[in-house]
Amino acid sequence: MAGLPFSFLATSFQQRRKEDDPESDLDVGLIADRDHLSEVVEVVRENLREQSDRLGFVPNVVGLDLEDVVRLARDSDPWWTTTIVDAVVLIGDRPENVPGSHRVGGENIVRKGRE
Template identity: 70%
Template sequence: MRNPLTDIFGVDSNVAVLRELVRHGAALSNSDIQNRSGLSKSSVRLGIISLEQSGIVVSEGSRATKLHRFNETHFLAPQIAALYDAEKNRFTEIIDTVRNSAGDRRSLLKSLWIYGSVARKEDGLESDLDIGLIADKENLLGVVETVRENLREPATRLGFLPNVVGLDLEDVAQLAQQADPWWSTTIQDAVVLVGDRPENVPNHGGSNVHG
């Protein structure tokens, strides 16, 4: 009676299951929730049981075709939905801020991307936001400084720590030629925000990107 949020948000699986149901806005099966959330089958099952008991999730159908949905009539439903909206909007704003962080130097970018745990969706509270960019050698320092400066205020306001790594075309070619492990992992993780994929940039010579 006094602290229902303890039961609703008590374990990670509850939070993750509820997130998918709120964001989807309609009924989902256990397997749908599992695919969307990355949780194990047992974690989804236990999360659903707990959330049903709290009344924030309702289920319909037979065991074989059972579907679950966020209970919008629950007394805490508006506040919980607002929390998940705020979470989603914050991340969208972070990505948009990084995408636009080069400002009037954006045309000098060959590529801008995020990589690491955030790109892999494995980040935790202590994770940095790893950002890579490629520019011509003569422009690289200025572009990196601009990106870092433009991220300073939003990083404080939105609560993230940007880690910006700048490369020129020679750096990229050398890393690729040496099959550098960091480079291999970086391009595997890369979520491109501006321009070409980083491993493809040297193939386009010196042309600027206006993405």
């Protein structure tokens, strides 16, 4: 996935909330610019396909573009707020830092209880 234009890749939202079980999906979230979003989502899905078949998990890849992130942040969307708290970042910025760091507009969101 090196060289792909994305800002954030995270996983294990359910595990972090201690809501996972053997039947849980592996949640993977990513943020990319609108022009590359579908390509990036498909590459991540394809890279997980063989491993998911072999190891018996279902990858749930959710892609957002930068404008989606700004809107979700601005509206204090409950799903986005939970994502900020639960995300285990694998590559890139923390999700709450993406809106301001990419000059799309909007404010950065600071997670409550975080410095």
